[in-house]
Amino acid sequence: MSGAPSSGAPPVADAVNQADQADQADTAVYLYGVARGLDPSELRGASGVAGAPVRGVVAGGLTALVSTVRLAEYGEAALRANLEDLAWLEATARAHHDIVDRAAHAAPTAPVRIATIYQDDARVAEVLGAQAERFRSVLDRLTGRTEWGVKAWADPSALDAPDTHSGGGLAPSAEPPTGPPASARSGSGSGSEASRLGAEPSAGAGTAYLLRRQRERRRREDAGRRAAEHAGTVHEDLAGLAVAARRHAPQDPRLSGRSGTQVLNAAYLLDDERVDDFLAAARSAGERLAGVEVEVTGPWPPYSFIGEDT
Amino acid sequence: MSDIPWTGTPSTARSTALDARAGGQPANLADLLERILDKGIVIVGDIRINLLDIELLTIKLRLLVASVDKAKEMGIDWWEHDPSLSSKARRDDDGAGGTGAAELAEENRRLRERLAALESGDARPPDDRPRLEPAHAEPRQDRQSAKPQARDGQAPDERDPDEQARDESPREERAPRSEPRARDKEQRS
Numbered sequence: 001m002s003g004a005p006s007s008g009a010p011p012v013a014d015a016v017n018q019a020d021q022a023d024q025a026d027t028a029v030y031l032y033g034v035a036r037g038l039d040p041s042e043l044r045g046a047s048g049v050a051g052a053p054v055r056g057v058v059a060g061g062l063t064a065l066v067s068t069v070r071l072a073e074y075g076e077a078a079l080r081a082n083l084e085d086l087a088w089l090e091a092t093a094r095a096h097h098d099i100v101d102r103a104a105h106a107a108p109t110a111p112v113r114i115a116t117i118y119q120d121d122a123r124v125a126e127v128l129g130a131q132a133e134r135f136r137s138v139l140d141r142l143t144g145r146t147e148w149g150v151k152a153w154a155d156p157s158a159l160d161a162p163d164t165h166s167g168g169g170l171a172p173s174a175e176p177p178t179g180p181p182a183s184a185r186s187g188s189g190s191g192s193e194a195s196r197l198g199a200e201p202s203a204g205a206g207t208a209y210l211l212r213r214q215r216e217r218r219r220r221e222d223a224g225r226r227a228a229e230h231a232g233t234v235h236e237d238l239a240g241l242a243v244a245a246r247r248h249a250p251q252d253p254r255l256s257g258r259s260g261t262q263v264l265n266a267a268y269l270l271d272d273e274r275v276d277d278f279l280a281a282a283r284s285a286g287e288r289l290a291g292v293e294v295e296v297t298g299p300w301p302p303y304s305f306i307g308e309d310t
Numbered sequence: 311m312s313d314i315p316w317t318g319t320p321s322t323a324r325s326t327a328l329d330a331r332a333g334g335q336p337a338n339l340a341d342l343l344e345r346i347l348d349k350g351i352v353i354v355g356d357i358r359i360n361l362l363d364i365e366l367l368t369i370k371l372r373l374l375v376a377s378v379d380k381a382k383e384m385g386i387d388w389w390e391h392d393p394s395l396s397s398k399a400r401r402d403d404d405g406a407g408g409t410g411a412a413e414l415a416e417e418n419r420r421l422r423e424r425l426a427a428l429e430s431g432d433a434r435p436p437d438d439r440p441r442l443e444p445a446h447a448e449p450r451q452d453r454q455s456a457k458p459q460a461r462d463g464q465a466p467d468e469r470d471p472d473e474q475a476r477d478e479s480p481r482e483e484r485a486p487r488s489e490p491r492a493r494d495k496e497q498r499s
Protein backbone atom coordinates (compact mmCIF):
# COMPACT_ATOMS: atom_id res chain seq x y z
CA MET A 1 0.00 0.00 0.00
CA SER A 2 2.98 2.26 -0.29
CA GLY A 3 1.85 4.11 -3.36
CA ALA A 4 -1.83 4.84 -2.69
CA PRO A 5 -2.07 8.57 -2.17
CA SER A 6 -5.50 9.30 -3.69
CA SER A 7 -7.90 6.96 -1.89
CA GLY A 8 -6.32 7.04 1.54
CA ALA A 9 -8.16 7.28 4.82
CA PRO A 10 -10.12 10.46 5.39
CA PRO A 11 -8.43 13.11 7.52
CA VAL A 12 -10.68 12.45 10.53
CA ALA A 13 -9.80 8.77 10.66
CA ASP A 14 -6.19 9.70 10.37
CA ALA A 15 -6.45 11.96 13.36
CA VAL A 16 -8.16 9.27 15.41
CA ASN A 17 -5.54 6.77 14.42
CA GLN A 18 -2.79 9.11 15.44
CA ALA A 19 -4.45 9.73 18.76
CA ASP A 20 -4.62 5.98 19.37
CA GLN A 21 -1.00 5.60 18.53
CA ALA A 22 -0.12 8.43 20.82
CA ASP A 23 -2.02 6.72 23.64
CA GLN A 24 -0.24 3.48 22.98
CA ALA A 25 3.06 5.24 22.85
CA ASP A 26 2.40 6.79 26.23
CA THR A 27 1.49 3.62 28.06
CA ALA A 28 2.79 0.13 28.64
CA VAL A 29 1.69 -2.98 30.49
CA TYR A 30 3.08 -3.98 33.86
CA LEU A 31 3.25 -7.71 34.56
CA TYR A 32 2.88 -8.87 38.17
CA GLY A 33 2.87 -12.59 37.83
CA VAL A 34 1.36 -15.58 36.17
CA ALA A 35 -1.42 -17.67 37.68
CA ARG A 36 -2.98 -20.92 36.70
CA GLY A 37 -6.72 -21.48 36.91
CA LEU A 38 -7.40 -18.06 38.36
CA ASP A 39 -11.03 -17.00 38.50
CA PRO A 40 -11.06 -13.57 36.77
CA SER A 41 -13.50 -12.28 39.36
CA GLU A 42 -10.72 -12.52 41.93
CA LEU A 43 -9.14 -9.47 40.31
CA ARG A 44 -12.27 -7.37 40.51
CA GLY A 45 -11.57 -4.07 42.17
CA ALA A 46 -7.86 -4.77 42.53
CA SER A 47 -5.67 -1.76 41.95
CA GLY A 48 -2.04 -2.23 41.10
CA VAL A 49 0.95 0.03 40.68
CA ALA A 50 0.03 3.71 40.38
CA GLY A 51 -3.51 2.74 41.38
CA ALA A 52 -4.41 1.29 37.99
CA PRO A 53 -7.01 -1.48 37.77
CA VAL A 54 -5.59 -4.97 37.32
CA ARG A 55 -6.80 -7.33 34.64
CA GLY A 56 -5.93 -10.80 33.44
CA VAL A 57 -4.44 -11.65 30.07
CA VAL A 58 -5.29 -15.28 29.41
CA ALA A 59 -3.36 -17.56 27.09
CA GLY A 60 -2.94 -21.32 27.11
CA GLY A 61 -4.64 -21.83 30.47
CA LEU A 62 -2.38 -19.29 32.16
CA THR A 63 -3.43 -15.88 33.39
CA ALA A 64 -0.99 -13.00 33.34
CA LEU A 65 -1.82 -10.34 35.92
CA VAL A 66 -1.29 -6.95 34.33
CA SER A 67 -2.20 -3.30 34.55
CA THR A 68 -1.57 -0.29 32.38
CA VAL A 69 1.21 2.08 33.36
CA ARG A 70 2.38 5.40 31.95
CA LEU A 71 5.73 5.43 30.27
CA ALA A 72 6.37 8.76 31.94
CA GLU A 73 6.65 6.79 35.17
CA TYR A 74 7.55 3.29 33.97
CA GLY A 75 9.57 3.99 30.84
CA GLU A 76 13.20 3.10 30.81
CA ALA A 77 14.64 6.43 31.87
CA ALA A 78 11.93 7.01 34.46
CA LEU A 79 12.37 3.54 35.93
CA ARG A 80 16.07 3.97 36.17
CA ALA A 81 15.54 6.94 38.43
CA ASN A 82 12.47 5.68 40.24
CA LEU A 83 13.90 2.33 41.23
CA GLU A 84 16.56 4.13 43.18
CA ASP A 85 13.97 6.15 45.05
CA LEU A 86 13.07 4.21 48.13
CA ALA A 87 9.67 5.85 48.59
CA TRP A 88 8.68 5.11 45.00
CA LEU A 89 10.15 1.66 45.25
CA GLU A 90 8.19 0.93 48.39
CA ALA A 91 4.90 2.03 46.87
CA THR A 92 5.53 -0.03 43.76
CA ALA A 93 6.73 -3.03 45.72
CA ARG A 94 3.66 -2.95 47.94
CA ALA A 95 1.30 -2.67 45.00
CA HIS A 96 3.15 -5.46 43.23
CA HIS A 97 2.94 -7.62 46.32
CA ASP A 98 -0.73 -6.87 46.93
CA ILE A 99 -1.66 -8.14 43.49
CA VAL A 100 0.54 -11.22 43.63
CA ASP A 101 -0.66 -11.96 47.16
CA ARG A 102 -4.28 -11.60 46.21
CA ALA A 103 -3.91 -13.92 43.24
CA ALA A 104 -1.82 -16.38 45.25
CA HIS A 105 -4.62 -16.79 47.75
CA ALA A 106 -6.98 -17.73 44.95
CA ALA A 107 -4.79 -19.84 42.67
CA PRO A 108 -1.19 -20.97 42.21
CA THR A 109 0.68 -17.84 41.23
CA ALA A 110 4.26 -17.34 40.13
CA PRO A 111 5.51 -13.83 40.87
CA VAL A 112 7.48 -12.09 38.18
CA ARG A 113 10.28 -9.81 39.15
CA ILE A 114 9.36 -6.22 39.84
CA ALA A 115 9.23 -3.83 36.86
CA THR A 116 8.70 -6.36 34.09
CA ILE A 117 6.97 -4.29 31.44
CA TYR A 118 5.59 -4.95 27.95
CA GLN A 119 4.26 -2.83 25.15
CA ASP A 120 0.70 -4.08 25.36
CA ASP A 121 -1.52 -7.04 26.23
CA ALA A 122 -0.77 -8.72 22.92
CA ARG A 123 2.90 -8.86 23.79
CA VAL A 124 2.09 -10.29 27.20
CA ALA A 125 -0.01 -13.01 25.58
CA GLU A 126 2.85 -13.74 23.21
CA VAL A 127 5.33 -14.15 26.06
CA LEU A 128 2.83 -16.24 27.99
CA GLY A 129 2.66 -18.60 25.03
CA ALA A 130 6.39 -18.64 24.40
CA GLN A 131 7.23 -19.29 28.04
CA ALA A 132 4.27 -21.50 28.88
CA GLU A 133 6.35 -24.54 29.67
CA ARG A 134 8.58 -22.66 32.02
CA PHE A 135 5.67 -21.04 33.83
CA ARG A 136 3.93 -24.39 34.19
CA SER A 137 6.95 -26.05 35.70
CA VAL A 138 7.33 -23.22 38.20
CA LEU A 139 3.64 -23.36 39.02
CA ASP A 140 3.77 -27.13 39.46
CA ARG A 141 6.38 -26.62 42.10
CA LEU A 142 4.37 -23.96 43.92
CA THR A 143 0.92 -25.51 43.84
CA GLY A 144 -0.41 -26.32 47.29
CA ARG A 145 2.51 -24.58 48.94
CA THR A 146 3.24 -21.26 50.59
CA GLU A 147 6.33 -19.45 51.71
CA TRP A 148 6.95 -18.59 55.36
CA GLY A 149 9.62 -16.33 56.71
CA VAL A 150 11.45 -16.86 59.98
CA LYS A 151 13.76 -14.32 61.52
CA ALA A 152 15.60 -14.55 64.80
CA TRP A 153 17.32 -11.87 66.81
CA ALA A 154 19.78 -12.24 69.60
CA ASP A 155 18.87 -9.95 72.43
CA PRO A 156 21.68 -7.40 72.81
CA SER A 157 21.51 -7.53 76.59
CA ALA A 158 21.85 -11.28 76.46
CA LEU A 159 24.87 -10.84 74.22
CA ASP A 160 26.41 -8.48 76.74
CA ALA A 161 25.79 -10.76 79.65
CA PRO A 162 28.50 -13.10 80.87
CA ASP A 163 28.14 -16.73 79.98
CA THR A 164 27.41 -18.66 83.14
CA HIS A 165 26.62 -22.06 81.72
CA SER A 166 28.68 -23.48 78.94
CA GLY A 167 26.37 -24.37 76.10
CA GLY A 168 23.46 -23.16 78.14
CA GLY A 169 22.20 -20.67 75.64
CA LEU A 170 22.16 -16.95 76.16
CA ALA A 171 20.52 -16.84 79.54
CA PRO A 172 21.36 -13.49 81.04
CA SER A 173 22.82 -13.52 84.49
CA ALA A 174 22.26 -11.14 87.36
CA GLU A 175 25.97 -10.44 87.56
CA PRO A 176 26.76 -7.21 85.75
CA PRO A 177 29.36 -7.41 83.01
CA THR A 178 31.60 -4.96 84.76
CA GLY A 179 31.98 -6.15 88.33
CA PRO A 180 32.19 -3.70 91.23
CA PRO A 181 35.51 -5.06 92.51
CA ALA A 182 37.28 -4.03 89.33
CA SER A 183 35.98 -0.50 89.40
CA ALA A 184 36.78 -0.20 93.09
CA ARG A 185 40.37 -1.20 92.42
CA SER A 186 40.81 1.27 89.68
CA GLY A 187 39.29 4.00 91.80
CA SER A 188 40.63 6.04 94.66
CA GLY A 189 41.53 3.10 96.88
CA SER A 190 44.25 1.75 94.61
CA GLY A 191 47.10 3.88 95.87
CA SER A 192 48.30 2.07 98.95
CA GLU A 193 48.15 -1.40 97.46
CA ALA A 194 49.88 -0.36 94.28
CA SER A 195 52.69 1.47 96.04
CA ARG A 196 53.22 -1.46 98.38
CA LEU A 197 53.71 -3.68 95.31
CA GLY A 198 56.00 -1.15 93.72
CA ALA A 199 53.83 -0.75 90.65
CA GLU A 200 52.63 2.44 89.13
CA PRO A 201 49.06 3.04 90.19
CA SER A 202 47.92 4.19 86.79
CA ALA A 203 49.48 1.22 85.02
CA GLY A 204 47.69 -1.22 87.32
CA ALA A 205 44.37 0.47 86.83
CA GLY A 206 44.88 0.66 83.08
CA THR A 207 45.79 -2.98 82.82
CA ALA A 208 42.78 -4.00 84.84
CA TYR A 209 40.59 -1.88 82.64
CA LEU A 210 42.00 -3.38 79.46
CA LEU A 211 41.67 -6.89 80.77
CA ARG A 212 38.11 -6.22 81.71
CA ARG A 213 37.38 -4.82 78.28
CA GLN A 214 38.98 -7.84 76.70
CA ARG A 215 36.91 -10.22 78.80
CA GLU A 216 33.75 -8.38 77.90
CA ARG A 217 34.58 -8.48 74.23
CA ARG A 218 35.25 -12.20 74.39
CA ARG A 219 32.02 -12.79 76.18
CA ARG A 220 30.15 -10.89 73.52
CA GLU A 221 31.90 -12.77 70.78
CA ASP A 222 31.17 -16.07 72.43
CA ALA A 223 27.55 -15.12 72.92
CA GLY A 224 27.30 -14.00 69.32
CA ARG A 225 28.79 -17.25 68.13
CA ARG A 226 26.38 -19.26 70.25
CA ALA A 227 23.48 -17.24 68.93
CA ALA A 228 24.58 -17.97 65.38
CA GLU A 229 24.89 -21.66 66.22
CA HIS A 230 21.42 -21.69 67.72
CA ALA A 231 20.10 -19.98 64.63
CA GLY A 232 21.73 -22.62 62.46
CA THR A 233 20.12 -25.36 64.52
CA VAL A 234 16.72 -23.70 64.34
CA HIS A 235 17.11 -23.34 60.61
CA GLU A 236 17.99 -26.98 60.16
CA ASP A 237 15.04 -28.09 62.27
CA LEU A 238 12.63 -25.93 60.35
CA ALA A 239 14.11 -26.84 56.98
CA GLY A 240 13.37 -30.45 57.85
CA LEU A 241 9.67 -29.63 57.73
CA ALA A 242 9.89 -27.70 54.48
CA VAL A 243 9.98 -28.62 50.82
CA ALA A 244 12.78 -26.12 50.36
CA ALA A 245 14.55 -23.52 52.48
CA ARG A 246 16.66 -20.49 51.84
CA ARG A 247 18.61 -18.18 54.05
CA HIS A 248 18.47 -14.53 53.18
CA ALA A 249 20.99 -11.85 53.99
CA PRO A 250 20.54 -10.09 57.33
CA GLN A 251 18.26 -7.09 57.10
CA ASP A 252 19.12 -3.46 57.47
CA PRO A 253 17.82 -2.41 60.90
CA ARG A 254 16.35 0.75 59.42
CA LEU A 255 14.32 -1.22 56.94
CA SER A 256 13.24 -3.89 59.39
CA GLY A 257 12.63 -1.30 62.09
CA ARG A 258 14.47 -3.44 64.60
CA SER A 259 17.76 -3.23 66.35
CA GLY A 260 19.62 -6.16 67.79
CA THR A 261 21.60 -8.78 65.97
CA GLN A 262 19.66 -10.65 63.37
CA VAL A 263 21.01 -14.15 63.56
CA LEU A 264 18.55 -15.82 61.22
CA ASN A 265 16.63 -14.62 58.19
CA ALA A 266 15.25 -17.48 56.19
CA ALA A 267 12.36 -18.52 54.00
CA TYR A 268 10.69 -21.91 53.86
CA LEU A 269 8.47 -23.40 51.23
CA LEU A 270 5.81 -25.45 52.97
CA ASP A 271 3.22 -27.89 51.87
CA ASP A 272 -0.07 -26.52 53.09
CA GLU A 273 -0.62 -29.46 55.43
CA ARG A 274 2.74 -28.92 57.14
CA VAL A 275 2.11 -25.31 58.07
CA ASP A 276 0.73 -26.00 61.54
CA ASP A 277 3.61 -28.28 62.45
CA PHE A 278 6.05 -25.73 61.15
CA LEU A 279 4.57 -22.89 63.16
CA ALA A 280 4.58 -25.01 66.29
CA ALA A 281 8.24 -25.88 65.72
CA ALA A 282 9.18 -22.26 65.16
CA ARG A 283 7.36 -21.23 68.30
CA SER A 284 9.00 -23.87 70.44
CA ALA A 285 12.40 -22.89 69.08
CA GLY A 286 11.74 -19.35 70.24
CA GLU A 287 10.70 -20.53 73.66
CA ARG A 288 13.58 -22.96 74.01
CA LEU A 289 16.31 -20.43 73.32
CA ALA A 290 16.63 -17.80 75.99
CA GLY A 291 17.75 -14.49 74.59
CA VAL A 292 16.69 -15.33 71.06
CA GLU A 293 13.54 -13.83 69.64
CA VAL A 294 11.84 -15.60 66.80
CA GLU A 295 9.45 -13.95 64.39
CA VAL A 296 7.40 -15.74 61.78
CA THR A 297 5.76 -14.08 58.80
CA GLY A 298 3.47 -15.57 56.25
CA PRO A 299 1.99 -16.93 54.27
CA TRP A 300 3.89 -15.28 51.46
CA PRO A 301 3.49 -15.93 47.79
CA PRO A 302 6.46 -18.19 47.10
CA TYR A 303 8.79 -15.39 46.00
CA SER A 304 11.91 -17.05 47.32
CA PHE A 305 11.27 -20.34 45.60
CA ILE A 306 10.62 -19.67 41.97
CA GLY A 307 14.26 -20.12 41.05
CA GLU A 308 14.53 -23.15 38.80
CA ASP A 309 17.30 -24.63 40.87
CA THR A 310 15.56 -24.62 44.21
CA MET B 311 13.37 -14.00 78.63
CA SER B 312 9.90 -15.30 78.89
CA ASP B 313 8.21 -12.60 76.86
CA ILE B 314 9.13 -13.72 73.40
CA PRO B 315 7.54 -11.46 70.86
CA TRP B 316 5.64 -13.81 68.64
CA THR B 317 4.25 -12.00 65.71
CA GLY B 318 3.37 -15.24 64.04
CA THR B 319 1.20 -17.36 66.24
CA PRO B 320 -0.43 -19.98 64.11
CA SER B 321 -3.70 -18.14 63.93
CA THR B 322 -2.59 -14.53 63.65
CA ALA B 323 0.24 -15.18 61.24
CA ARG B 324 -2.10 -16.53 58.68
CA SER B 325 -4.89 -14.14 59.27
CA THR B 326 -2.54 -11.19 59.13
CA ALA B 327 -1.41 -12.03 55.65
CA LEU B 328 -4.79 -13.21 54.50
CA ASP B 329 -6.42 -10.04 55.67
CA ALA B 330 -3.76 -7.78 54.23
CA ARG B 331 -5.98 -6.53 51.47
CA ALA B 332 -8.76 -5.87 53.94
CA GLY B 333 -6.59 -3.39 55.78
CA GLY B 334 -4.52 -5.78 57.86
CA GLN B 335 -0.97 -5.21 58.90
CA PRO B 336 1.18 -4.37 55.90
CA ALA B 337 4.27 -6.43 55.28
CA ASN B 338 7.51 -5.23 56.77
CA LEU B 339 9.40 -3.27 54.12
CA ALA B 340 12.61 -5.21 54.59
CA ASP B 341 10.77 -8.51 54.19
CA LEU B 342 9.02 -7.19 51.14
CA LEU B 343 12.02 -5.75 49.36
CA GLU B 344 14.22 -8.74 49.88
CA ARG B 345 11.58 -10.84 48.18
CA ILE B 346 10.35 -8.54 45.48
CA LEU B 347 13.63 -7.07 44.32
CA ASP B 348 15.65 -10.20 44.24
CA LYS B 349 13.14 -12.87 43.59
CA GLY B 350 10.45 -13.58 41.04
CA ILE B 351 10.67 -15.03 37.59
CA VAL B 352 13.06 -13.10 35.43
CA ILE B 353 11.72 -12.58 31.95
CA VAL B 354 12.76 -10.01 29.43
CA GLY B 355 10.31 -7.19 29.14
CA ASP B 356 9.81 -4.79 26.27
CA ILE B 357 10.87 -1.92 28.44
CA ARG B 358 14.35 -3.08 28.89
CA ILE B 359 15.08 -1.53 32.14
CA ASN B 360 18.19 -3.43 32.88
CA LEU B 361 17.64 -5.59 35.92
CA LEU B 362 21.03 -4.45 36.99
CA ASP B 363 19.41 -1.20 37.87
CA ILE B 364 17.45 -3.04 40.47
CA GLU B 365 20.42 -5.01 41.57
CA LEU B 366 22.26 -1.77 41.90
CA LEU B 367 19.85 -0.83 44.59
CA THR B 368 19.98 -4.17 46.30
CA ILE B 369 23.73 -3.95 46.24
CA LYS B 370 23.41 -0.66 48.03
CA LEU B 371 21.03 -2.19 50.51
CA ARG B 372 23.40 -5.04 51.18
CA LEU B 373 26.45 -2.94 51.36
CA LEU B 374 24.68 -0.91 53.95
CA VAL B 375 23.91 -4.03 55.89
CA ALA B 376 27.53 -5.09 55.69
CA SER B 377 28.82 -1.76 56.91
CA VAL B 378 25.95 -0.82 59.10
CA ASP B 379 28.16 0.03 62.04
CA LYS B 380 29.99 2.59 59.97
CA ALA B 381 26.70 3.93 58.76
CA LYS B 382 25.45 4.24 62.29
CA GLU B 383 28.49 6.19 63.26
CA MET B 384 27.69 8.53 60.44
CA GLY B 385 24.11 8.79 61.55
CA ILE B 386 22.67 8.76 58.08
CA ASP B 387 19.32 8.30 56.47
CA TRP B 388 20.97 7.04 53.40
CA TRP B 389 18.07 7.05 51.00
CA GLU B 390 17.12 10.58 51.84
CA HIS B 391 20.51 12.15 51.59
CA ASP B 392 22.23 10.16 48.92
CA PRO B 393 21.81 12.06 45.66
CA SER B 394 22.09 8.88 43.66
CA LEU B 395 19.08 7.54 45.54
CA SER B 396 17.02 10.66 45.35
CA SER B 397 14.64 10.82 42.44
CA LYS B 398 14.45 14.57 42.69
CA ALA B 399 18.16 14.97 42.27
CA ARG B 400 18.17 12.48 39.44
CA ARG B 401 15.24 13.94 37.58
CA ASP B 402 16.78 17.35 37.55
CA ASP B 403 19.58 16.26 35.31
CA ASP B 404 18.24 13.08 33.81
CA GLY B 405 15.76 14.60 31.45
CA ALA B 406 18.06 15.33 28.55
CA GLY B 407 18.87 11.69 28.07
CA GLY B 408 22.50 12.26 27.22
CA THR B 409 23.68 12.25 30.79
CA GLY B 410 23.92 8.52 31.31
CA ALA B 411 27.62 8.01 30.79
CA ALA B 412 28.64 11.13 32.64
CA GLU B 413 26.35 10.19 35.47
CA LEU B 414 27.80 6.74 35.63
CA ALA B 415 31.32 8.08 35.62
CA GLU B 416 30.44 10.53 38.32
CA GLU B 417 28.85 7.86 40.42
CA ASN B 418 31.80 5.61 39.87
CA ARG B 419 34.11 8.34 41.02
CA ARG B 420 32.10 8.80 44.18
CA LEU B 421 32.12 5.09 44.81
CA ARG B 422 35.86 4.91 44.57
CA GLU B 423 36.18 7.73 47.02
CA ARG B 424 33.73 6.04 49.28
CA LEU B 425 35.60 2.77 49.16
CA ALA B 426 38.88 4.48 49.71
CA ALA B 427 37.39 6.15 52.74
CA LEU B 428 36.12 2.85 54.07
CA GLU B 429 39.44 1.18 53.44
CA SER B 430 41.37 3.85 55.27
CA GLY B 431 38.97 3.53 58.15
CA ASP B 432 37.58 6.99 57.67
CA ALA B 433 33.87 6.60 57.42
CA ARG B 434 33.21 10.10 56.22
CA PRO B 435 33.22 10.70 52.49
CA PRO B 436 35.30 13.54 51.09
CA ASP B 437 32.41 15.86 50.52
CA ASP B 438 30.90 15.11 53.91
CA ARG B 439 27.86 13.50 52.46
CA PRO B 440 27.33 9.90 53.44
CA ARG B 441 27.15 7.42 50.62
CA LEU B 442 27.29 3.71 50.56
CA GLU B 443 27.79 2.63 47.05
CA PRO B 444 29.79 -0.14 45.53
CA ALA B 445 31.96 0.35 42.49
CA HIS B 446 29.62 -1.09 39.97
CA ALA B 447 29.93 0.89 36.80
CA GLU B 448 32.56 -1.15 35.06
CA PRO B 449 31.13 -4.64 35.53
CA ARG B 450 27.76 -3.25 34.69
CA GLN B 451 28.92 -2.04 31.32
CA ASP B 452 30.76 -5.25 30.66
CA ARG B 453 27.71 -7.25 31.37
CA GLN B 454 25.51 -5.13 29.25
CA SER B 455 27.66 -5.82 26.25
CA ALA B 456 28.27 -9.43 27.12
CA LYS B 457 24.64 -10.27 27.67
CA PRO B 458 22.51 -8.73 24.95
CA GLN B 459 18.95 -9.48 25.86
CA ALA B 460 16.50 -10.70 23.29
CA ARG B 461 13.52 -8.54 22.73
CA ASP B 462 11.09 -11.29 21.93
CA GLY B 463 10.96 -12.86 25.35
CA GLN B 464 12.42 -16.07 23.98
CA ALA B 465 15.69 -15.74 25.69
CA PRO B 466 15.02 -15.21 29.32
CA ASP B 467 17.81 -15.39 31.71
CA GLU B 468 17.11 -18.83 33.04
CA ARG B 469 19.44 -18.71 35.92
CA ASP B 470 18.37 -18.31 39.42
CA PRO B 471 18.36 -14.66 40.42
CA ASP B 472 20.62 -15.37 43.35
CA GLU B 473 23.09 -17.01 41.10
CA GLN B 474 23.05 -13.99 38.89
CA ALA B 475 23.63 -11.81 41.85
CA ARG B 476 26.61 -13.91 42.76
CA ASP B 477 28.07 -13.58 39.32
CA GLU B 478 27.33 -9.97 38.96
CA SER B 479 28.21 -8.64 42.33
CA PRO B 480 30.79 -10.77 44.07
CA ARG B 481 31.51 -7.86 46.36
CA GLU B 482 28.39 -8.05 48.40
CA GLU B 483 27.36 -11.64 48.15
CA ARG B 484 26.85 -13.42 51.46
CA ALA B 485 29.56 -11.39 52.98
CA PRO B 486 29.94 -11.41 56.71
CA ARG B 487 29.05 -8.18 58.39
CA SER B 488 31.49 -5.41 58.89
CA GLU B 489 34.20 -6.63 56.57
CA PRO B 490 34.12 -4.20 53.72
CA ARG B 491 37.87 -4.05 53.56
CA ALA B 492 38.42 -7.74 53.21
CA ARG B 493 35.88 -7.99 50.45
CA ASP B 494 37.27 -5.02 48.71
CA LYS B 495 40.66 -6.65 48.48
CA GLU B 496 39.08 -9.74 47.06
CA GLN B 497 37.41 -7.74 44.39
CA ARG B 498 40.49 -5.88 43.38
CA SER B 499 42.84 -8.81 43.20
